[in-house]
Amino acid sequence: MSKHYEEDGANQERAIFAGGCFWCMVEPFENKPGIILVVSGYIGGHVDNPTYEQVVGGYTGHVEAVEIIFDTAIWSYKELVELYWQLTDSTDAFGQMADRGDSYRPIIFVANEEQKRIAEQSKQDLARSSKYKNPIVTAVEPATTFWPAENFHQQFYKKNPRRYKKLKRSRKQFLAFQRMKRFF
Template structure:
């Protein structure tokens, strides 16, 4: 085990105090820590804990912070380092601004923005709800009113806000108000959260242009709402595409296939429409 005893013991203590830890997870963690505190062999206690957590870990059914802990004690490469959230709490520089978009699972909303020049940071989180410091389980359960979203900090010398909104439309289905593609539920609803009147005017005009473009048969239902507190998600969710590339690729492929099929339908529909109009003029 590469992690030292002091770090793991500290992790156990922090998880016991973490309000997001489930009661049954906490009971297993407490038993391991108590055993270590009482002089039991450290490696034996951690190995026992790993075995007890393994069935749920294999089914991706541990809470995010406990998942990170499990990956660390099993020396899984996906564990990685803690994501640096300091940029989220800093004031924006003279050439920095922020955009907040909700478009289904935030796992699939990071890489399309973060890998482009001029994007300073993309943070996964929760916003638009009525509760402070929400956890993933609370948001996923629909208890807080939040949606999964990404906060994009960008260089205004490279990007106009309008361009980010246009990229957002390409990544989502703006006709689906009950989720996005395979992600169902109010916590996955599509929303553009605007920070000021300028962003609101740009987003509203872009939405109107999209509605008038004829690209979609159904109404554009993506909401445009004032930005509220953005709560960064647990470390496990940050830069998911880097930590879990195989799982991310499957999700990305499924999403791209749906959007590609939707675009193909649009081309066919608009093509038939042009053909009908042409025949009417002859």
């Protein structure tokens, strides 16, 4: 966690993605070479240092998200955005899979104009690709303070492997079904 609070070093950048429950957003990024750290947390709300109960209760305006610190010599921000699209249902503005409500909305939080340009272009490319029948509703918003979640939520997939595997399997099946719907 101390890396979350450090200044980014040479060849380091941060990306922040919200895509449903953060439990399922850590492992797909964290296990890639060049990913330095993935932290589960909250962003986009109006309360300092929110708790999980406050966020899922809808009291703070935050969403669950992951902050990714990555090595820019190995990953580009664009490549991370492309991976993000594979992990989320970009046509569902009210949550992801079984996770419903404002705290689970899909949002790409951008730290600067370059990230915004890349995210918006990638979103437009996805919309033009005809991969989905419904419009792409994932928001692109300026990053605000990212608040790390409680320790229980960090690296959930390692602490609760059985439960995580069930969640991951359900999420993959749902996303595959969503992508198949474009043919019907």
